[in-house]
Amino acid sequence: MTAANASIVALGPADLNSLIEHFIASAAQSGRNGDPVNSPYGRDYVFEEEKARETRLSAWGKATTEAGWRRSWGLRGADRIIGHVELHAGRLPTGLHRCTVGLAVERDYRREGFGRALMQTCIDWAREQPSIVWIDLGVFANNSGAVRLYKSLGFSEVGTTQDRFRVDGQSITDISMTLRV
Numbered sequence: 617m618t619a620a621n622a623s624i625v626a627l628g629p630a631d632l633n634s635l636i637e638h639f640i641a642s643a644a645q646s647g648r649n650g651d652p653v654n655s656p657y658g659r660d661y662v663f664e665e666e667k668a669r670e671t672r673l674s675a676w677g678k679a680t681t682e683a684g685w686r687r688s689w690g691l692r693g694a695d696r697i698i699g700h701v702e703l704h705a706g707r708l709p710t711g712l713h714r715c716t717v718g719l720a721v722e723r724d725y726r727r728e729g730f731g732r733a734l735m736q737t738c739i740d741w742a743r744e745q746p747s748i749v750w751i752d753l754g755v756f757a758n759n760s761g762a763v764r765l766y767k768s769l770g771f772s773e774v775g776t777t778q779d780r781f782r783v784d785g786q787s788i789t790d791i792s793m794t795l796r797v
């Protein structure tokens with residue numbers, strides 16, 4: 617897959633099936649075949665497809681001045697979504713100047729610049745939204761490639777929580793990072 621035959625697109629209801637297929641594929645790669653654990657869900661977790669669908673159908677329609685809004689972009693390969701980035705707001709109106717980012721590119725398509733391009737797409741979009749001041753994220757300390765990507769985009773480390781999750785017996789240290797857009 618190269619930049620010539622993959623594209624980053626804003627996602628809507630028609631993309632939900634492909635997005636969910638990608639979420640499930642990405643989660644299954646976490647902690648396997650040499651990949652660092654990057655998902656807080658353990659091996660036995662069953663992805664809640666219906667909940668994921670409902671959350672997005674409702675949150676995509678919300679303005680960025682409304683609690684719970686969400687925007688999602690997909691990396692579209694030949695016939696399905698192979699990477700994504702999402703921004704979402706919290707539930708409190710007093711926190712709407714901040715949002716949180718989530719990102720994944722499936723293993724076969726990594727180290728080709730897609731992770732950076734997805735992040736840049738959502739940062740550029742956030743910069744155009746008058747209500748958004750900060751993008752926050754959590755990244756597992758063992759996920760050094762992702763930490764490196766975020767630092768290179770200007771994210772700063774603001775805190776570390778040791779033993780934040782225990783995933784399949786592994787204690788996970790979580791790093792909080794933020795970017796002022």
Ligand SMILES: CC(C)(COP(=O)(O)OP(=O)(O)OC[C@H]1O[C@@H](n2cnc3c(N)ncnc32)[C@H](O)[C@@H]1OP(=O)(O)O)[C@@H](O)C(=O)NCCC(=O)NCCS
Pocket residue numbers: 654719720721722725726727728729730731732733754755756759760761762764765768
């Ligand atoms: C983190 C992730 C999104 C990076 O996606 P990607 O498409 O491979 O990233 P890019 O090719 O755009 O790489 C951008 C930069 O990130 C850093 N980077 C990414 N993966 C790296 C790795 N495995 N080792 C070292 N650096 C890495 C490098 O600095 C790289 O720049 P370079 O290629 O010029 O050296 C991808 O590895 C992934 O989806 N991992 C699983 C899910 C995940 O960890 N999501 C983040 C959770 S917080």
